[in-house]
Amino acid sequence: MHFQTSTIHAGVDKDSAFNSVITPIYQTSTFRFENIGQTKGFDYTRSGNPTRKALEENIAALEGGISAAAVSTGMAAITLVLHFFKTGDHILCTHDCYGGTERLLRTYREQFGLEISYIDMRDLSSVRKAIRPNTKAFWIETPSNPLLNVVDIRELSQLAHQHGALSIVDNTFLSPFNQRPFELGADIIVHSTTKYLNGHSDVVGGAVVVKNQQHAERLQFLANALGQGASPFDCWLVLRGIKTLVPRMKEHERNARVVAEFLSTHPHVRKVYYPGLESHPQHELAKSQQYGFGGMVSFEVDGGIEEAKYVLRSTKIFALAESLGGVESLIEHPTMMSHASMNPDLREKAGINERVIRLSIGIEDPNDLIEDLDQALTFERRTRVSDRAAKVQVEC
Numbered sequence: 001m002h003f004q005t006s007t008i009h010a011g012v013d014k015d016s017a018f019n020s021v022i023t024p025i026y027q028t029s030t031f032r033f034e035n036i037g038q039t040k041g042f043d044y045t046r047s048g049n050p051t052r053k054a055l056e057e058n059i060a061a062l063e064g065g066i067s068a069a070a071v072s073t074g075m076a077a078i079t080l081v082l083h084f085f086k087t088g089d090h091i092l093c094t095h096d097c098y099g100g101t102e103r104l105l106r107t108y109r110e111q112f113g114l115e116i117s118y119i120d121m122r123d124l125s126s127v128r129k130a131i132r133p134n135t136k137a138f139w140i141e142t143p144s145n146p147l148l149n150v151v152d153i154r155e156l157s158q159l160a161h162q163h164g165a166l167s168i169v170d171n172t173f174l175s176p177f178n179q180r181p182f183e184l185g186a187d188i189i190v191h192s193t194t195k196y197l198n199g200h201s202d203v204v205g206g207a208v209v210v211k212n213q214q215h216a217e218r219l220q221f222l223a224n225a226l227g228q229g230a231s232p233f234d235c236w237l238v239l240r241g242i243k244t245l246v247p248r249m250k251e252h253e254r255n256a257r258v259v260a261e262f263l264s265t266h267p268h269v270r271k272v273y274y275p276g277l278e279s280h281p282q283h284e285l286a287k288s289q290q291y292g293f294g295g296m297v298s299f300e301v302d303g304g305i306e307e308a309k310y311v312l313r314s315t316k317i318f319a320l321a322e323s324l325g326g327v328e329s330l331i332e333h334p335t336m337m338s339h340a341s342m343n344p345d346l347r348e349k350a351g352i353n354e355r356v357i358r359l360s361i362g363i364e365d366p367n368d369l370i371e372d373l374d375q376a377l378t379f380e381r382r383t384r385v386s387d388r389a390a391k392v393q394v395e396c
């Protein structure tokens with residue numbers, strides 16, 4: 001099956017009772033045994049559920065893996081993978097990873113003795129220097145959040161393997177439509193299905209995908225032992241969302257390009273971060289390892305925190321909200337919102353400053369998106385608004 005056919009059909013054939021075309025929601029905690037020691041394949045929903053299994057087979061097929069675990073959130077997926085390691089193991093992590101990932105790694109370092117180093121993985125020589133005898137994994141996020149830096153999954157995976165370490169990729173930002181890390185040598189893929197895979201901002205979910213039998217057994221053991229499985233209804237929603245992954249991703253990317261080009265020429269924008277622009281420092285790398293550039297665009301306003309706040313307050317179509325990857329456009333401020341939980345030193349080193357605004361570009365008409373941003377970037381009005389506010393205060 002080709003990718004687009006898999007989004008619709010992989011794993012989706014589970015109703016032997018009535019032949020429903022869509023996978024039923026098996027909203028049950030437990031399953032009746034046929035006889036002692038004999039089930040129809042499921043005994044208890046923490047350990048396995050037909051709706052969840054359909055989603056797991058679907059996501060595994062899209063990534064080209066052999067097994068997946070569908071779990072309750074993206075962070076649960078990351079937690080699951082961290083349980084592949086033990087006290088004293090060393091993990092090399094992308095320096096500008098998702099804020100929640102950094103917070104969780106910090107907890108594992110403090111409480112369970114994992115060793116963590118943050119490295120700018122665009123620079124392979126510094127990655128090489130950071131490798132220790134106990135390095136067991138590279139934690140790769142590309143493009144990164146929110147600055148959309150791109151790192152070389154092929155080279156990094158090779159380097160990890162030379163040192164007996166695993167290459168783990170958080171593929172949330174692109175989805176398997178735009179990037180398939182197994183084809184580039186990665187060993188484990190994690191997703192927040194909350195984002196593009198579900199795509200409709202109505203579920204939190206996560207997934208881990210593996211490509212060898214030993215990892216598959218460990219994965220299924222841990223998902224059950226840790227009790228992380230996603231609910232049947234949430235799995236059903238994500239499965240439903242994935243059916244339109246391909247047309248959605250095409251629209252996200254078309255709109256993201258239009259917005260990135262518009263912002264690039266705007267007098268009140270200092271810098272635009274979008275790997276699809278030729279001016280992006282890793283544009284060529286992105287072209288060579290990705291099937292598309294995705295729908296995330298970040299930019300720096302010309303000015304400071306006040307101008308950034310003005311823009312964040314002024315959009316009418318872009319909703320001021322965390323998260324990304326849904327059909328509706330969102331705007332957010334990494335230092336005050338998505339990356340507020342990140343260690344401030346690390347955040348600064350990663351180049352995430354107060355001027356940075358992150359956009360998740362939805363699939364609305366791009367003309368409306370541009371118009372909305374244009375009016376929000378008209379700072380002149382800010383003075384007028386605060387003038388008026390000052391006057392009101394005086395009158396009071």
Ligand SMILES: *Cc1c(COP(=O)(O)O)cnc(C)c1O
Pocket residue numbers: 073074075076098100101141145170172173191192193194195204205206
């Ligand atoms: C959102 C996100 C996560 C965490 O996922 P949740 O579903 O919010 O728990 C992890 N990694 C990346 C890149 C994300 O964007």
